[in-house]
Each structure stands twice: as C-alpha cells, then as structure tokens.
Amino acid sequence: MAPVTEYGDEMYALVERLYPLCRSITGDGVRATLEIVGEYIPLKVREVPTGTQVLDWTVPKEWNIRDAHIADATGHRVVDFRASSLHVLGYSVPVSATMPLAELRPHLHTLPDHPSWVPYRTSYYQPEWGFCLAQETLDALPDGEYEVCVDSTLTDGHLTYAEHVVPGQVADEVIVSCHVCHPSLANDNLAGIAVATYLARALAERTPYYTYRFIFAPGTIGAITWLARNAERIDRVKHGLVLACAGDRGRLTYKQSRRGDAEIDRVMRYVLAASERPHRVAEFTPYGYDERQFCSPGFDLGVGSLTRTPYAGYPEYHTSADNLDFVSPEAMADTLAVCREAFAVLDRDRRYLNLSPYGEPQLGRRGLYDSLGGRSDAKQAQMAMLWVLNLSDGEHSLLDVAERSGLPFDTVADAAGALHGAGLIKA
Amino acid sequence: MAPVTEYGDEMYALVERLYPLCRSITGDGVRATLEIVGEYIPLKVREVPTGTQVLDWTVPKEWNIRDAHIADATGHRVVDFRASSLHVLGYSVPVSATMPLAELRPHLHTLPDHPSWVPYRTSYYQPEWGFCLAQETLDALPDGEYEVCVDSTLTDGHLTYAEHVVPGQVADEVIVSCHVCHPSLANDNLAGIAVATYLARALAERTPYYTYRFIFAPGTIGAITWLARNAERIDRVKHGLVLACAGDRGRLTYKQSRRGDAEIDRVMRYVLAASERPHRVAEFTPYGYDERQFCSPGFDLGVGSLTRTPYAGYPEYHTSADNLDFVSPEAMADTLAVCREAFAVLDRDRRYLNLSPYGEPQLGRRGLYDSLGGRSDAKQAQMAMLWVLNLSDGEHSLLDVAERSGLPFDTVADAAGALHGAGLIKA
Amino acid sequence: MAPVTEYGDEMYALVERLYPLCRSITGDGVRATLEIVGEYIPLKVREVPTGTQVLDWTVPKEWNIRDAHIADATGHRVVDFRASSLHVLGYSVPVSATMPLAELRPHLHTLPDHPSWVPYRTSYYQPEWGFCLAQETLDALPDGEYEVCVDSTLTDGHLTYAEHVVPGQVADEVIVSCHVCHPSLANDNLAGIAVATYLARALAERTPYYTYRFIFAPGTIGAITWLARNAERIDRVKHGLVLACAGDRGRLTYKQSRRGDAEIDRVMRYVLAASERPHRVAEFTPYGYDERQFCSPGFDLGVGSLTRTPYAGYPEYHTSADNLDFVSPEAMADTLAVCREAFAVLDRDRRYLNLSPYGEPQLGRRGLYDSLGGRSDAKQAQMAMLWVLNLSDGEHSLLDVAERSGLPFDTVADAAGALHGAGLIKA
Incomplete structure (x- = not known):
C-alpha cells in the first residue's frame, strides 16, 4: 500500500x-x-x-451553457460565467435582453452575510434565469441599463x-x-x-x-x-x-x-x-x-x-x-x-458456525494451542480462537466477536481463518 | 379556546x-x-x-346517612356529621346508644401526628360503626357517658x-x-x-x-x-x-x-x-x-x-x-x-403508509417544495414532509416522527396532512 | 442454620x-x-x-507419581517433590538421569518476578518432564552435574x-x-x-x-x-x-x-x-x-x-x-x-398465573386484606399481593415482581404463597 x-x-x-x-x-x-x-x-x-x-x-431536459454575463452600458462584463461556473443560476433558461438594474434585481442572488462570496443556486424544475454574484459586486453596480445574456439550451437530450x-x-x-x-x-x-x-x-x-x-x-x-x-x-x-x-x-x-x-x-x-x-x-x-x-x-x-x-x-x-x-x-x-x-x-466480516459446538474442541492436538498449561498469560490469538468458537452459533459475526471480546478485529478474523483451516468452523 | x-x-x-x-x-x-x-x-x-x-x-348494599353525632351528657354534640361528612366512618352501620368514653374509644379514629385534622376512614365490607375526629377534640373529652348516634341505612339498593x-x-x-x-x-x-x-x-x-x-x-x-x-x-x-x-x-x-x-x-x-x-x-x-x-x-x-x-x-x-x-x-x-x-x-397521532416509497416522490411538481435549489435553509415544514415520507412504513406513528426528527408534533402532523392531501400517504 | x-x-x-x-x-x-x-x-x-x-x-492416560527430585553432586535434594506437589511439572513423564545444569535448565520453570515463589505448571498433552522451583533456588545452584528423577507412571487407567x-x-x-x-x-x-x-x-x-x-x-x-x-x-x-x-x-x-x-x-x-x-x-x-x-x-x-x-x-x-x-x-x-x-x-422463584385476572380479586372477603379502608400505610405484604396478582400473567417470575416492585423477594414469595393458598394463582 x-x-x-x-x-x-x-x-x-x-x-x-x-x-x-x-x-x-x-x-x-x-x-x-x-x-x-x-x-x-x-x-x-x-x-x-x-x-x-x-x-x-x-x-x-438536458441543459447546456456556452456563456452568460451581465454587461454594463460600456459593455464591461460585471458578472461573467467565464470567470466562474457559479455565476449563472443552474438550469437558467436562455435570456438576451437589456433592462434597468431594478428590473434585473429579482434575478440576482447574493449572500449579504458574506459579501465577497458568490452563492450556488439552481432552478431545475421551474423555468427561471438568474445570476449569482457577490453582494459587494452588486452594491457597486450603478443604476442604469444592463445587458443580460444567458446563452444556454434546455432541450431533449x-x-x-x-x-x-x-x-x-x-x-x-x-x-x-x-x-x-x-x-x-x-x-x-x-x-x-x-x-x-x-x-x-x-x-x-x-x-x-x-x-x-x-x-x-x-x-x-x-x-x-x-x-x-x-x-x-x-x-x-x-x-x-x-x-x-x-x-x-x-x-x-x-x-x-x-x-x-x-x-x-x-x-x-x-x-x-x-x-x-x-x-x-x-x-x-x-x-x-x-x-x-x-x-x-x-x-x-x-x-x-x-x-x-x-x-x-x-x-x-x-x-x-x-x-x-x-x-x-x-x-x-x-x-x-x-x-x-x-x-x-x-x-472479512462473516458469521461462522462452530462445527464442534459441544464443549471446546481440543485445540492442542490440532497445533492451535500452547501445550504448556497453567500459564496465566493466555495469548490474544488463543483468546480469539476461544471467542470465535464460543460465539460462532450462526447469530454472531466476527465483528460481534471483536466487540464483545475487546480483541482487535484483525486478530479475530485471523483466528477465524485458522479455525476454518482446521475444519472447526464453516462460513 | x-x-x-x-x-x-x-x-x-x-x-x-x-x-x-x-x-x-x-x-x-x-x-x-x-x-x-x-x-x-x-x-x-x-x-x-x-x-x-x-x-x-x-x-x-346501598348506604345512606341522615345524621351522626357524639353528644356529651349535656346533649352538646362534640362530634357532628353536619359539620363535616368526614366525621362518620364511611359505611357505618346504624348505632344509637349511650356508653362511657372508654367503651367508645375503639370506634374513634384520629391522627395523633396532626392533632387538628380529621381523618377519612371507611369500612365498606366489614360491618362497623365509628367516628373520625381531631385528636385535640378527643383529648378534650372528659370521661363520662356519651350518646352516640349513627342514623344510617345499609339496605338493598x-x-x-x-x-x-x-x-x-x-x-x-x-x-x-x-x-x-x-x-x-x-x-x-x-x-x-x-x-x-x-x-x-x-x-x-x-x-x-x-x-x-x-x-x-x-x-x-x-x-x-x-x-x-x-x-x-x-x-x-x-x-x-x-x-x-x-x-x-x-x-x-x-x-x-x-x-x-x-x-x-x-x-x-x-x-x-x-x-x-x-x-x-x-x-x-x-x-x-x-x-x-x-x-x-x-x-x-x-x-x-x-x-x-x-x-x-x-x-x-x-x-x-x-x-x-x-x-x-x-x-x-x-x-x-x-x-x-x-x-x-x-x-392526531396516526401511522401512515407512504404510497410512493421507492425514492423520494417529487414534491416540487406537487407544489409541496421550494423550487429554488441550493439553499441551505430547508424549512421545517419541508423537513417534516421528508421525515413523514421516510418513516411512513406502517411501523412509525407521527409521534415517532416527531420524536426522531426533533420537530414539533404539530409541524409533523401538518406535513402529514399536506402529504395526505396530495395522495402521497394513506392512513 | x-x-x-x-x-x-x-x-x-x-x-x-x-x-x-x-x-x-x-x-x-x-x-x-x-x-x-x-x-x-x-x-x-x-x-x-x-x-x-x-x-x-x-x-x-492416567498419571501417578511417587517421587521427584533434583539432587546435587552430594546427593542433596535441591528440589524435592516431597516438600511440595508443585515442584514437579504436572504430567511429567518419568526421567532418571544425570546432567549438567545447562542441560537441565530448559526443564526448569520459575517466576523471575516473584523469586521466592514456585510456579504451577503442567503438560498434559505433550510428553515433557520438568520441575518448578523458586527463582532464588535456581540462582543459588552452582554449575555442575545434577541427578534428576521423576518417578512417575503414565499408563492406561x-x-x-x-x-x-x-x-x-x-x-x-x-x-x-x-x-x-x-x-x-x-x-x-x-x-x-x-x-x-x-x-x-x-x-x-x-x-x-x-x-x-x-x-x-x-x-x-x-x-x-x-x-x-x-x-x-x-x-x-x-x-x-x-x-x-x-x-x-x-x-x-x-x-x-x-x-x-x-x-x-x-x-x-x-x-x-x-x-x-x-x-x-x-x-x-x-x-x-x-x-x-x-x-x-x-x-x-x-x-x-x-x-x-x-x-x-x-x-x-x-x-x-x-x-x-x-x-x-x-x-x-x-x-x-x-x-x-x-x-x-x-x-422459590416461579412464574404464576393469576386465575382472576380481570380487575382485582376481592382480597378482603378472603381474609387477605385489611378491612379498614382509607389508610395510607398499605402494608408491604398487601402491596406484594397486588404486585403478584398484577404481574402473574405467565410472563413474569417472582424475581421480576421483586425487582419491579422494589419489595424484598421473600415478601413477594410469601405473598405468592398466600395467594396460591387462596386459589387465586397457580404455578
């Protein structure tokens, strides 16, 4: 990795x-x-x-857009789709017109609380046109006539x-x-x-x-x-x-x-x-x-x-x-x-079935267990085997075993692998 | 109201x-x-x-009572049912007798811990007669003969x-x-x-x-x-x-x-x-x-x-x-x-069934949803509609929806009303 | 008792x-x-x-042991089974040999963290022989030849x-x-x-x-x-x-x-x-x-x-x-x-069935209830009867009743006994 x-x-x-x-x-x-x-x-x-x-x-309908802008009387693009795709209201219907700022305003979306940010807005299912811009851009616009253009298509596609x-x-x-x-x-x-x-x-x-x-x-x-x-x-x-x-x-x-x-x-x-x-x-x-x-x-x-x-x-x-x-x-x-x-x-998470569910199977003769008894430091891997055997009743997954035993999932899954290899459990 | x-x-x-x-x-x-x-x-x-x-x-049997009292030797009513209905043991059988205070005592109920209060006592299913009185009233009674009267009837009724x-x-x-x-x-x-x-x-x-x-x-x-x-x-x-x-x-x-x-x-x-x-x-x-x-x-x-x-x-x-x-x-x-x-x-609490349970139904074309996308301030009413739709599986009631969503019950019930009106859920 | x-x-x-x-x-x-x-x-x-x-x-196989010891060159038993049964590895196979300490060491079990204690160890399912001894005993052993003896039998039995x-x-x-x-x-x-x-x-x-x-x-x-x-x-x-x-x-x-x-x-x-x-x-x-x-x-x-x-x-x-x-x-x-x-x-824990489950049975006429109503100090025994009656639906045991009511188990069990005696519940 x-x-x-x-x-x-x-x-x-x-x-x-x-x-x-x-x-x-x-x-x-x-x-x-x-x-x-x-x-x-x-x-x-x-x-x-x-x-x-x-x-x-x-x-x-499929929506495509080539250009969109608001230009002032001098032709200067004060809002320009080419600068950011956010500037146009998503799914704007086409428009090409000149109108005073007052008439344009209802089509303009801003974030007054974040005056330098441009919002993201759409109107997928209502035919609308509009622009998104910074509040400070809007505030700087003088009254007057503006050219608005959304060069979009909304057609079968x-x-x-x-x-x-x-x-x-x-x-x-x-x-x-x-x-x-x-x-x-x-x-x-x-x-x-x-x-x-x-x-x-x-x-x-x-x-x-x-x-x-x-x-x-x-x-x-x-x-x-x-x-x-x-x-x-x-x-x-x-x-x-x-x-x-x-x-x-x-x-x-x-x-x-x-x-x-x-x-x-x-x-x-x-x-x-x-x-x-x-x-x-x-x-x-x-x-x-x-x-x-x-x-x-x-x-x-x-x-x-x-x-x-x-x-x-x-x-x-x-x-x-x-x-x-x-x-x-x-x-x-x-x-x-x-x-x-x-x-x-x-x-790796699975539910296994203990094939030897009556008493513990003898792990020692299968090489799955330390042969020297009496020690108090049972190893994690052996504990994981005992847990998997005990909970593999078809009801509990390995994740259940990990959670109930407090042992790491990987240790539990490895133990299940060993038990599966020894034929003691089946998936 | x-x-x-x-x-x-x-x-x-x-x-x-x-x-x-x-x-x-x-x-x-x-x-x-x-x-x-x-x-x-x-x-x-x-x-x-x-x-x-x-x-x-x-x-x-039906119990009725006209009068009950304990009167001292002078005829003065020291305990009088006419002063309070509590003074007579409920369901007292009739009695009319004169007896010394010592004999009367077992029929008197008081509250030693609240000496000025009269207890409420009854004996519906054992024929008894008795009086309830303040401990301080009892304490003030001199020894002597008292007339006791319970003018009650206990008859088929x-x-x-x-x-x-x-x-x-x-x-x-x-x-x-x-x-x-x-x-x-x-x-x-x-x-x-x-x-x-x-x-x-x-x-x-x-x-x-x-x-x-x-x-x-x-x-x-x-x-x-x-x-x-x-x-x-x-x-x-x-x-x-x-x-x-x-x-x-x-x-x-x-x-x-x-x-x-x-x-x-x-x-x-x-x-x-x-x-x-x-x-x-x-x-x-x-x-x-x-x-x-x-x-x-x-x-x-x-x-x-x-x-x-x-x-x-x-x-x-x-x-x-x-x-x-x-x-x-x-x-x-x-x-x-x-x-x-x-x-x-x-x-208003009901279990509804979402009639359009696969995916969300399109609320917009039914006039149930704001058409302008991208806004982050989804309104409570719209959230309530989404919650009702999501949980209306026959298992959850509107109260469940209110509790799980944290929305007020009335908002949830109103949303259910709107969805019901639009044919999206049924009771 | x-x-x-x-x-x-x-x-x-x-x-x-x-x-x-x-x-x-x-x-x-x-x-x-x-x-x-x-x-x-x-x-x-x-x-x-x-x-x-x-x-x-x-x-x-059945294991029996008569003796086990380690003796030094002078014949002194430095580890002796007769002093404690812990000294021999449980299920030790028999051994009778003389060997240098270095060769003996892998067969010796100690507790370095508790140098004066003798550990308990076994090897039931792997044929081994060994001794358990105090770390301080081991530390005191000079190099040299030691006689080791485990006089055990491991035979069909x-x-x-x-x-x-x-x-x-x-x-x-x-x-x-x-x-x-x-x-x-x-x-x-x-x-x-x-x-x-x-x-x-x-x-x-x-x-x-x-x-x-x-x-x-x-x-x-x-x-x-x-x-x-x-x-x-x-x-x-x-x-x-x-x-x-x-x-x-x-x-x-x-x-x-x-x-x-x-x-x-x-x-x-x-x-x-x-x-x-x-x-x-x-x-x-x-x-x-x-x-x-x-x-x-x-x-x-x-x-x-x-x-x-x-x-x-x-x-x-x-x-x-x-x-x-x-x-x-x-x-x-x-x-x-x-x-x-x-x-x-x-x-004493049982599940009973209330034989009079519709409303409360009238305990008073069965002598199971105080006849004088209106008192606020309902006795524990009567409360226990009400609890047993209420919960004896075949689902709840007397222990359930005790836990839910907060009444002592014995009080609950005694109440059940009284109700059983009155024919109001059955086991």
Whole structure:
C-alpha cells in the first residue's frame, strides 16, 4: 500500500482538473467530468433520454451553457460565467435582453452575510434565469441599463451517469455513490469524486470478497435514475456508502443508514472508534445526499454516508468559498484511509458456525494451542480462537466477536481463518 | 379556546358546590354529585342493583346517612356529621346508644401526628360503626357517658355511576375516569371531577377523531362494575386516563400504564417534556386509583393516571386538610391544559403508509417544495414532509416522527396532512 | 442454620486436609481427594477408562507419581517433590538421569518476578518432564552435574470424578461444579471444593424444589467427560454454578453465563446487590473454569461462575503463594452464605398465573386484606399481593415482581404463597 500522502496529492490533482467544469444534473459538464475520471478507472457511461420515467420522477431536459454575463452600458462584463461556473443560476433558461438594474434585481442572488462570496443556486424544475454574484459586486453596480445574456439550451437530450465495478468473489454488492452535479465547488463534491476514484483503485489491488460498484451520478435525479434502472439488482446490494464533502479539514462524520444497525453502520462505528480519530456518528435524517434515495422506505438499504464536515455544516457550503483552498490532500487521504479500513473489516466480516459446538474442541492436538498449561498469560490469538468458537452459533459475526471480546478485529478474523483451516468452523 | 384562568375559576366553583356532599361508594351523595355534574355536561346515570355479580366482586348494599353525632351528657354534640361528612366512618352501620368514653374509644379514629385534622376512614365490607375526629377534640373529652348516634341505612339498593360521551369520527374510544366516592375531600377527588367535566366540554368544541368516554364512578367497585358491564366494549378502548388529585399546587405526575409503552404513555411523556412544565413520570404500580382495575392483567389497557401530587404523597391526603384551600383554580387550569395538549396529540397521532416509497416522490411538481435549489435553509415544514415520507412504513406513528426528527408534533402532523392531501400517504 | 463462622472453620479444616495431596487431571491424588470429601457428603465416584472418546477429546492416560527430585553432586535434594506437589511439572513423564545444569535448565520453570515463589505448571498433552522451583533456588545452584528423577507412571487407567445429589421436589437440576485437579493450591481450588461440600450439606437440611447435583471433576477434561456421559440429562439442567477461588479475602465476583440473562444470572445479580456486599458482576468470557464447557454454544447452559478474586486476578494465582495463609475461614463462610442466599431465591422463584385476572380479586372477603379502608400505610405484604396478582400473567417470575416492585423477594414469595393458598394463582 502506497503512503497515503501520495494518494492525497494525486486526489488533489484530480480535484484541480475537475474544478473549472460547469457541471449540472445533465449536460456536457457531467460528460467531461466522467471523461476525466475515466482516465483513472474504467467507467461505463450511461445516457438516459429526457422524458424517461424514473420512479416518481421524469428525466428532465438536458441543459447546456456556452456563456452568460451581465454587461454594463460600456459593455464591461460585471458578472461573467467565464470567470466562474457559479455565476449563472443552474438550469437558467436562455435570456438576451437589456433592462434597468431594478428590473434585473429579482434575478440576482447574493449572500449579504458574506459579501465577497458568490452563492450556488439552481432552478431545475421551474423555468427561471438568474445570476449569482457577490453582494459587494452588486452594491457597486450603478443604476442604469444592463445587458443580460444567458446563452444556454434546455432541450431533449440525456441524463448522464457512470459506473465502475471492482469484481469480487461473490455477486453481493457494496455500492459507493458520489454526486457529480455540482459546478465549481471543491469539497462538495470534487473531493468525494476523487476519494471514490482512488478507493476503487485501492480495492482492485486484490480481489475483494464483495463486488464493489461505484456510481458517479447527479444528485437526487441521478440516484433515482440508477435505482429505477437497477430494480433487479437491488437485492444484491448488501451495503453502501455515499461519499461527499470528503476533503475539508474538519473531523469525519459518519451518518448512519435509516436502519441504524446495518452492518455498514456497525463497521463504520467500530473503525472510527478503533482508529481514535476525532469523529462524530450521526443519526439518519432524510436530508443530505443520495442516502435519501437509497434509504427511502421502499428500498431501506444499508447505506450510510461518510463526510468530513457534513451537509450545510460549514459557512463555505454552496458558495464560491468552497474552492481549492478549502480542501487539502491530507484530509482527502485521511478520508480514503478510513474507507479502506472500514471496507477491510466489512470484507472479512462473516458469521461462522462452530462445527464442534459441544464443549471446546481440543485445540492442542490440532497445533492451535500452547501445550504448556497453567500459564496465566493466555495469548490474544488463543483468546480469539476461544471467542470465535464460543460465539460462532450462526447469530454472531466476527465483528460481534471483536466487540464483545475487546480483541482487535484483525486478530479475530485471523483466528477465524485458522479455525476454518482446521475444519472447526464453516462460513 | 378560552383563557385557562377562566376555566380555573369555573372548575373551582364546581368543586365548591360538590364539597359539602357526603359521598360514598353508593348512596344519595353520589347521585347528588352526578346531578350537579349533569348541569355541565349531559350524563347517563346507571343504577346497578345490590347483589349484582361484577367480576370477582358483588355490588354491596346501598348506604345512606341522615345524621351522626357524639353528644356529651349535656346533649352538646362534640362530634357532628353536619359539620363535616368526614366525621362518620364511611359505611357505618346504624348505632344509637349511650356508653362511657372508654367503651367508645375503639370506634374513634384520629391522627395523633396532626392533632387538628380529621381523618377519612371507611369500612365498606366489614360491618362497623365509628367516628373520625381531631385528636385535640378527643383529648378534650372528659370521661363520662356519651350518646352516640349513627342514623344510617345499609339496605338493598343500587350502585350509581355515570357516563358522558363525546362522539368522535371513529368508534375507537379514549376513556377518562375519575372516582366520585370520596366525601368532603377537595383534591381527592373533586378537582379530578371538575377537570374531567371541563375536559369533556373542551373536547366537544370540535368533533374529535376518537370517541371520548368519561366515567364518573366510585373507586374500585365502580370501575369493576363498569368493566363487568362493558365487556363487549373493552376492545374499543384504545387509550385512557384516570384523573385524580388534580388541583393541588404540586407538580404534575403522570403514572404510566402497566404496559409502560402504551401510546398514552408516550404521548403524556412527550407533552409533559415538550411543555417544559415541572413534572414527574412514574412507573406503573398496582396501587393507586382505578388504573389498578383497567391495568389488571386480564384487561391490561393502555390507561395511565394523571395527578398533581400523587396518591398518599402529601400529608393532607385523606384528611380534613384536603379542603377548599388545598386546591387552586390555577392548578386545575394547568391540569386541564395538559390534558387538552395531550389529547390534541393523541387525537392526531396516526401511522401512515407512504404510497410512493421507492425514492423520494417529487414534491416540487406537487407544489409541496421550494423550487429554488441550493439553499441551505430547508424549512421545517419541508423537513417534516421528508421525515413523514421516510418513516411512513406502517411501523412509525407521527409521534415517532416527531420524536426522531426533533420537530414539533404539530409541524409533523401538518406535513402529514399536506402529504395526505396530495395522495402521497394513506392512513 | 448454624452460624456461618462455624462452617468457616470446618471448611478451612477440610482445605487443610486436602492441601498436601498431589492432584492432577487423573490419578490417585484425585481419588484420595474424593475419599476425604466423601467423609462429609456421600459421593458416587466414576472411573472412565483411558482412551474413552468424550466429545472432541479422548480420556488421557492416567498419571501417578511417587517421587521427584533434583539432587546435587552430594546427593542433596535441591528440589524435592516431597516438600511440595508443585515442584514437579504436572504430567511429567518419568526421567532418571544425570546432567549438567545447562542441560537441565530448559526443564526448569520459575517466576523471575516473584523469586521466592514456585510456579504451577503442567503438560498434559505433550510428553515433557520438568520441575518448578523458586527463582532464588535456581540462582543459588552452582554449575555442575545434577541427578534428576521423576518417578512417575503414565499408563492406561482412568479419569476419576464424583457426583453428589441432593434430591429435590422436581427432577429439574441445578448443577454445582468445582475442579479437583489442582495440587497444593488452596484458593484454586480447595476452597471451592470445601464450599461446595458444605453447600451440599446445607441444601439437604430440607427438601429443595430443584434437584441439586454437585460435580467434583478435573478441569476441562473432567467437565467434558461429564457432559459426554450425561447427554441424556443435559435437558434437565436448568441452572448451574461453577465454584472456584472461593476463599481469598477479595470481594466476590459473579461471572455471568454466556446467555447473560439466564435465571441464575438474574438471581446472583439480585442477591449480590440486595446483600450490599462489595462485589463485581462480570460478563461471560470463554476463558476461566468449566463454565467454558457448560457454556459452549452447543450446550449454552445457564451456568455462571462464582469466585472471590477471579481467575488470574491475583499475583499468587497458580503459585506456591496460593497456600493455606491465602484463604480464610471468614471468606469461605461468606462465599457459602451467598450461595445459600442465591439458591434460596432460585429455589422459590416461579412464574404464576393469576386465575382472576380481570380487575382485582376481592382480597378482603378472603381474609387477605385489611378491612379498614382509607389508610395510607398499605402494608408491604398487601402491596406484594397486588404486585403478584398484577404481574402473574405467565410472563413474569417472582424475581421480576421483586425487582419491579422494589419489595424484598421473600415478601413477594410469601405473598405468592398466600395467594396460591387462596386459589387465586397457580404455578
């Protein structure tokens, strides 16, 4: 395993490449994003036509944008899409007009409390046009006529998402999902995309037990589209993780699945606690990222969400201040490391059945036990074997054993391996 | 809704009217009490003949009393029933005799620790006669002959109780029960009777969901009689509350049903906690008021008990000091207000089923959601809709949603109303 | 019941008698031990031949030893089995040789951290020979030739264990088990043997409800042998207790069964808490004494373990410092008293069914209730009757009633007796 700092720099470089693109829930910005990610891991890109019924929703028209600006009477662009993809209201309908500032104002979005920041705003399902700008820019605009231009198209087209699969020993799946619809916002969610990409690469280093499916899709409508198109595969999804806000310098937050006691919940709690990292475990709420869809009551999947500072928990959230300075290679490397630790546990966690459940089997003659009795310093490995044997009744997993015994998960899993090798337990 | 202080004064006035009457588990005192209550809310008065078998019990003979006194040699009444109904042992058999003080003593009940108070004592099922008096009265009696007179009758007659029904939208019932058998004791239980009476009036202001049945009956034998005569109705009783000691100045106490997790228990805990009133939630015990009968293991109804200072928890309990000064309009008004708040929650609490459980339904096109995305200040009403949708799996009630989300119950119930109106959930 | 101090002295005297014997998992030391115990309580001694298959194990060869020593060049015994049975490695194969100290060293076991103590070591299942001695003895040995002699036999023979039964009113059994395989170690486990012996005598003072079976057997292989030979009886074993380390001056420790909520667990927790003795309740672990076998997942019996300072919890554990000074009559008497208190509860604990579950039965006419109503000082006995009636739904035991009501178990059990006598409940 390469040092995590190297991955940190590589992930940061990927974030830098993706940052300028103008993503939305449809359009060429998403395609360009997936093309870049596809340089790192092979992707299957899916195109779903406008108008397709997906669960309760309909795939909307595709939105593309070439330019947008507000120019003053001298022709000077006082707000310019070319400077930042945030300047245009997402899904703005086209407009080309000249109007006085007073008439323009209702179309302008600012953050009065952070006068130098540009907000991120969208209007996917109501036809609107608008601009986002700094309050101080707005304050400096003299009255007068302004030329406004949004050179966008909103036409029948496609919704685009992509999948990457790391094949495992079994068809049961772990899904990792991240949203790819936000424009130039680094933490939300280019850091999540970068961590997912490198997590996929790390998992492929050896064949994992589970099959890991990575989903790069626009938020909400993308997850809904994926769910609608994979109805037959849902039963295979045993565990999942939504990755978002993966790069800021705050402590890690794991938000539990709706179930609250899904195996992914227990694994994440265990790994975060065992790692002694500062962290927080949050209850499920039906707000946030695409765990909302995976944990809707009809699906109720065991899908949690890992972030650093979570949704709306930092002032820079959904503003131009969520920029390349806001994320760090170290933070992304740390998020990646936790994911790898958690999946290492998840991938080895099993329920075994003790095949010799009446009394203890004689470990000594199988070479599994110190032959010299009477010593009080029973070794951890031997204790782990006794624990695995005692709790392998089909009800307890290795994680249960680790938690109840206080022994490290790896010691317990190694003990299970030894017992399995000796034919004393079966999976 | 009228200000609670007005109800307080009215309830206090009702207590004052009822105070002088000599109630017992049978007899004209109960009838007179129900006649007065009947001026406030229509009552169906039931008369159950002596000797009727009711569960494990038998309706006893009816007791009535005209006069009782102890007179000294000069004819002066040193203990006089006309001064207070407490002076005679409840259910005293008739006596007319002259005897020395020494012979009289075994029939006299006092409270040595509170020498100026008169205790309340009864002997329903053993034929006894006796008097209750202040210790200091007894101490002042010189030796000598005394005339004792209890002019009572204990004959075949009836046990009397009454019901008042507030019809609801469904036949499922909430019962509210209060005992009407205590003589001149204000808190126990004239205050309970008064609160029940005004609660019935308040509930009738609009048609509630449940049918509310108010039971005014003598303690123990009255509840047992009601249960025996309503065997076919018991299944309809979904929730219930026993009201007692409703007017003293102590904090509220809710005693949970035997089940401990009945919906009335959860509602009362929620409302008391949310109201930030000082209060106590007590575990069920098989002692107290008629929750003993409703929560006997054969019925095991979801019936709790609301008091202020509970049973035997104050020195004035079952003494002449539980008088009109011991209860206050404000305390009764507060008890009434909590009952109304609790029943407002209980009456709206439902389990809904999300009819669109796969992914989130698109609230925007139904006008249930702000169309402008990207804002971080999701409104409470929208959060409540997401919570109701997410938890409406048939397992969770709106109270569950309120508790898990931390949102006010009313906000949650309103959200459920909007979703129901949009056809997204069904009850 | 005799004062516990008398039993303390008698138990201590028994420990003194047993102390010098060289016990192991087989052999004449066990037989001699059982012969002495048999003077106190009748024992059925079982002999199981070498080679018998018992669960996953095989009864080993029988080990006997006549002498063992290390002698220096002058013939002086520097290590002598006759001084302490600990000096020889348990199950040492015979050896008779002369060798330099350097060659002898790998066969010598010491405790460098406690240079004056002799460790206890065994090698049951690997043919070894060896000696245990004080580090300071070893340090004082000059280089040179030493004569080593272990005059032992390891031959086909038997494994020996014994049972004592106190017949009860029902065939359901409580087992009490203690290991008899340790040589001259007072706390581990001569104190356990002594407490078990006197517990058996105490239980026989009147016919108990359960049948109590006492098992005196070598650790591990003995329990496994007993389990293998009693497959048909296992279903009768309802509760059990493993007694060990019963005589040191530390506080009591109850280690729960694997189930954790077995009735013996609840009874021991209750009795220890109610007695206000300093104590600790420990979770089950699959290490320790023969609870390991009884609580293996195939059996999963409700068997806990009572010790004072538990397994390996004191420095003297498995050393010569676990001698007659390490145990006290008072500590053994205290352990015995707790066992008797616990079994007194266990033996009376039942689930009853209220035969009059609709409303309260009228206790007054059955002479079970004070006839004078209105008093606030309801007596404990009456409260206990109400509690038993309310909770006797087939789900709750008398211990449940005691715990929920806060009333003493004996009061509750007495109330149940009165109600049973009145025909109001049935077992």
